[in-house]
Amino acid sequence: MQNAILEAKKCTKDVPIGCVIKKDGQIIASAHNRRELDDDVTAHAEILAIKEAQKFLGTSRLKGCELYVTLEPCPMCAWAISMSGISTVYFGSYNRQYGAMGSVVKLPFHSPLKIYGGIKEEECDRILKEFFEKMRG
Numbered sequence: 692m693q694n695a696i697l698e699a700k701k702c703t704k705d706v707p708i709g710c711v712i713k714k715d716g717q718i719i720a721s722a723h724n725r726r727e728l729d730d731d732v733t734a735h736a737e738i739l740a741i742k743e744a745q746k747f748l749g750t751s752r753l754k755g756c757e758l759y760v761t762l763e764p765c766p767m768c769a770w771a772i773s774m775s776g777i778s779t780v781y782f783g784s785y786n787r788q789y790g791a792m793g794s795v796v797k798l799p800f801h802s803p804l805k806i807y808g809g810i811k812e813e814e815c816d817r818i819l820k821e822f823f824e825k826m827r828g
C-alpha cells in the first residue's frame with residue numbers, strides 16, 4: 692500500500708489516488724489519477740494501472756495479480772478490476788460516495804475477488820482531506 696500512497700502523492704491537478712498492481716510479489720504497474728491532467732474521465736488510477744499491467748504481461752487477463760489502491764474503487768474501476776481477473780484488491784480509504792466494493796454498491800463480480808479495505812486508512816484519508824482543504828481555500 693505504501694507504493695500506492697507514493698503514487699497518490701504524485702498527483703498535482705487531480706484527486707490524489709494512487710494504485711499499484713503486483714504479480715508474484717513484484718510491482719508490474721503503477722499509476723495515479725490523471726483525469727483532469729489528461730482531460731479524460733476514464734483516467735482513474737486503477738484503469739491506468741490495469742492497462743499498464745496488461746501491456747507488461749502481454750494479456751488482458753490479470754489472474755493472480757493483486758491491486759493496491761488508496762481509495763475504494765468506483766463502479767467503473769470495480770467492474771474493470773473484476774473483468775481483468777485480478778484476484779485480490781486492497782484499498783485504503785472507504786469511498787462513502789461511490790464505493791463499489793461494499794461501501795455504497797456491491798457489484799456481482801464476474802470472477803472470485805478477495806477484497807480488503809481500510810489498509811493504511813488514516814494516511815489515505817489524510818492525503819484526500821489535505822487535497823480538498825487546499826482546493827477549497
